[in-house]
Amino acid sequence: MQSAICQPRAGSAVKAEDEFVTLKGYAYSGGGRGIIRVDVSVDGGKTWTSADLDNNGTNAGCYDISVNYSLGLSGCIGNVIWQAEMS
Secondary structure, eight states: OEEEEEESOTTOOOOTTOSOEEEEEEEEESTTOOOOOOEEOSSTTSSOEEOEETTTTOOTTOEEEEEETTTTEEEEEEEEEEEEEEO
8 A cells, every 4th residue: 555645735834833733645555455544653653643534445436447458457446535633
């Protein structure tokens, strides 16, 4: 599985007085495997928070993609949008 943080944007400022910061991003997997959990860390992996998934892990956004037209092969990627409140 691969994942990326999209909000806040890289290089943006976060107010020190804010108690929580909302992180948003996406995750995807190959082979059509479902994504059931995304964990987020803001302290180098010392502690982790489970993100909320927008589709409850059902991977409703599974798309057929052509891998090689000449061989007629196809695959599927599972994907999910996630959000986490971090303190």
